[in-house]
Amino acid sequence: MPSVEDRAALRRASVRLDDRTVLHEIELEIGPGVTVIRGRNGAGKTTLLRALAGLIPLSRGTREVGDDVLYLGHRPQLHRALSAQENLAFFARYRGLSTDTIEPALRAWGVVDIARPVERLSAGQRRRASLARIDVERSAVVLLDEPFSELDDEAFTLLAGRITECGARGQTVVIATHGHQELAGYRTVRLDAGTLVG
Amino acid sequence: MRLARARLVAGRELRAERAQPDGLAAALGLVAILVFTESLLVGPAVAAAPGIAAALLWIALALATILAVTRSFDRELEDDALEALLVLPDGRDALYAGKLIAATLLLLVVALGGTALTIYLLDLEVALPFHLLLVTLVGALALPPLVTLYVAVSLRLRARALVVPLLALPALLPQLIAVSAGVTAAIAGDGGASLAWCGLLFAAALASAIAGFTIGPAAIE
Numbered sequence: 001m002p003s004v005e006d007r008a009a010l011r012r013a014s015v016r017l018d019d020r021t022v023l024h025e026i027e028l029e030i031g032p033g034v035t036v037i038r039g040r041n042g043a044g045k046t047t048l049l050r051a052l053a054g055l056i057p058l059s060r061g062t063r064e065v066g067d068d069v070l071y072l073g074h075r076p077q078l079h080r081a082l083s084a085q086e087n088l089a090f091f092a093r094y095r096g097l098s099t100d101t102i103e104p105a106l107r108a109w110g111v112v113d114i115a116r117p118v119e120r121l122s123a124g125q126r127r128r129a130s131l132a133r134i135d136v137e138r139s140a141v142v143l144l145d146e147p148f149s150e151l152d153d154e155a156f157t158l159l160a161g162r163i164t165e166c167g168a169r170g171q172t173v174v175i176a177t178h179g180h181q182e183l184a185g186y187r188t189v190r191l192d193a194g195t196l197v198g
Numbered sequence: 199m200r201l202a203r204a205r206l207v208a209g210r211e212l213r214a215e216r217a218q219p220d221g222l223a224a225a226l227g228l229v230a231i232l233v234f235t236e237s238l239l240v241g242p243a244v245a246a247a248p249g250i251a252a253a254l255l256w257i258a259l260a261l262a263t264i265l266a267v268t269r270s271f272d273r274e275l276e277d278d279a280l281e282a283l284l285v286l287p288d289g290r291d292a293l294y295a296g297k298l299i300a301a302t303l304l305l306l307v308v309a310l311g312g313t314a315l316t317i318y319l320l321d322l323e324v325a326l327p328f329h330l331l332l333v334t335l336v337g338a339l340a341l342p343p344l345v346t347l348y349v350a351v352s353l354r355l356r357a358r359a360l361v362v363p364l365l366a367l368p369a370l371l372p373q374l375i376a377v378s379a380g381v382t383a384a385i386a387g388d389g390g391a392s393l394a395w396c397g398l399l400f401a402a403a404l405a406s407a408i409a410g411f412t413i414g415p416a417a418i419e
Contacts, residue, residue, distance in 0.1 A: 053285050067287040077282035081214035081273060090210045094203055094286055117217060118277075126277070 006066070006140040006172050007031045008052045013061030015047055015194075022047045024194045026061070030174055034167035036183045037176045039191035045176035046074070048191060049143045052174065068095075070139035074146060076130035080119035084111050084129035087118060088136050095137055105135040110155065123150050131155075134162055141172045148177070200288055200295075207283070207296020208303075211270060215304065221269040222304055225262035229312040232258035233319060246320045252381035255316050256337065256374050259309050263341050264362055266308075267301050267349045275353070280418075290415035294350060298410065301342040309338050313381075325387030329396075333380035336396050340373040340403035343410035351417045373402045 008030045015023040022044050039045050050056045053071035054063060078087040088102045106114045109128040111121075118126055127150045134142060144163075148156055160183075166173045167186070175183060190198045215221055236254050237245040244250055274280035283289045313334055317324060324330050348366045352358045380395030 053281075055281055055284060069285055071281065071285045073278055073281055075278040077278045079210065079214055079273065079279045080276050081218040082210070086210075086213060090206060091282070091286075094206050094292075 006170065007064075008069075008141050008143075008172055008174060009064040010048075010051060010058075011062045011064065013051060013058050013063065015044075015051055015056055016059040017047070017056070021059075022194050023051060026051075026196055028189065028196060030172055030189075032167075032170045032172050034163055034173045034175065034183075034186040036186050036188045037174060037191055038188055039176075039178065041178060043178075043191045044194040045178070045191055046145055047194075049073075049145050049174065049176050052141075053143050066140060068140040069143065070133060070137050070141070071143040072130055072133065072145065072147060074149070076118070076126040078118045078126060078130055081117055083115045083117055084121070084125075084132070085114045087129070088133060091133060092136055097137065101136050102132075105132040108132070108135065109158065124152060124155070127151060128155055131159060131162075134166065138169075139171070142166055142174070144173070144175045146177055147175060200291055203286075203288055203292040204295030204299060207292045208299035209296075211296060211300035212303065214273060215270075215300070221266040222307070224269060225266040225304065225308045226311060228262045228265060229255070229258045229308055230315060232261075233312060233315050236316075237320070246322065248322065248382045248385040249378065251316055251320055251322065252385070253374070253378040255312055256377050256381070259305065259312060259337075260341055260345075260367065260370050260374060261363070262308055262312075263301060263305050263345045264349070264366055266304055267297065267342065267345050268358070268362060270297060270300065271349050271353060280353075284418065290418050291411075293418060294346065294410065294414040297350075298342055298346045298407075301346055302338055305342055306335065306338040309334050322385060324385050326384045326389055326392060329384035329389055329392040330381060333377060333384055333392060333396050333399070336399045336403065337373070337377035337380070340377065340399050340406065341370060343403065343406040344369050344373075347406075347410040347414045347417075350414045354419050369406075373399060373406070376402060 010026045010028045013023060013026045014021060037045050037048060051058060052065055053069060084106055085102055089099045092099045092102060106129060109132040111125055111129045147159055163173055240250060283293050345366050348362050352361045355361055376395050376399040380392050380399060383391035383395060
């Protein structure tokens with residue numbers, strides 16, 4: 001039985017944004033391992049992940065997710081004035097983790113200039129620096145929204161491998177995507193017009 | 199733990215400000231311009247009156263605080279850096295407290311600079327420099343809680359540049375009156391009045407900090 005720390009659940013959860021119901025009565029429990037949320041553009045995948053992350057309030061229902069959550073959205077979520085190294089050091093210290101893993105993680109993800117302000121990095125390098133948080137923070141619940149966008153083939157392969165490793169380690173990994181057959185084989189949840197369909 | 203996390207957010211903020219000091223530069227620039235143009239606006243004789251000089255300086259400092267805190271939150275919105283903070287444990291509390299600490303330190307620097315510039319340019323004679331320093335210090339504590347609160351509350355509003363000053367400036371009136379009166383008394387040599395205004399200012403700082411910590415973290419979207 002997974003603990004609250006390593007599972008993510010929504011109970012009869014609805015989300016309304018701009019007077020429109022984006023998620024409707026979602027009943028979902030996700031345990032350790034990799035789960036892929038699929039659906040067309042506008043199906044509500046991003047809203048579902050943001051609801052799990054606690055970034056948007058539920059209009060109905062409850063959210064059951066522990067404190068140790070990593071959410072990586074469409075954008076890198078790094079402070080542009082700071083370097084990749086400084087950004088990751090902040091997150092590591094905030095969570096009470098060692099900063100020794102930061103440089104190896106950034107190197108492993110192919111971030112070339114780890115001391116340069118993030119705003120001077122290319123979009124792909126920023127994305128890689130952001131994904132290196134997966135290795136540094138090793139959170140119990142990892143929520144990834146379209147994580148393969150802006151990645152070249154090398155980074156794509158690297159990320160696919162990391163996702164498998166995280167799942168094997170017992171982390172709860174939830175990925176929202178509209179494509180990528182590379183993620184076939186994992187538990188899949190389908191979302192259509194804000195409703196779970198399978 | 200919560201204080202340590204707030205300190206980390208404040209440290210990150212100050213590191214970013216050191217790397218790109220646009221918030222500090224804008225705040226210092228605004229105060230300097232207003233102090234420089236003060237004599238032109240009201241005439242040299244009126245400008246040198248301690249009450250007028252203090253009031254104009256602290257109105258400039260209030261606007262500078264709004265400018266700096268708004269810029270600080272703007273940077274969090276770039277690349278959705280804010281979301282990464284909000285997802286962290288106690289992220290909302292740490293974000294509000296961290297921004298508040300950083301804004302207070304930044305305002306203190308700007309207030310000391312602005313006060314020194316005002317004294318120099320208007321050739322003011324300060325009877326009680328220690329009292330002036332104390333009022334400036336407490337004044338720097340009193341303005342940021344409400345400004346940070348209003349910037350946080352209006353974070354997703356398109357008309358934020360208008361809404362924040364409209365909300366914050368009337369709410370800051372008691373603090374502005376107290377700090378101006380305290381500075382005036384310190385310049386004029388009325389130590390008792392200066393300390394009394396300082397006490398009122400501290401009470402206002404405490405009340406606005408409590409209001410900020412109660413509402414601010416929950417209001418951040």
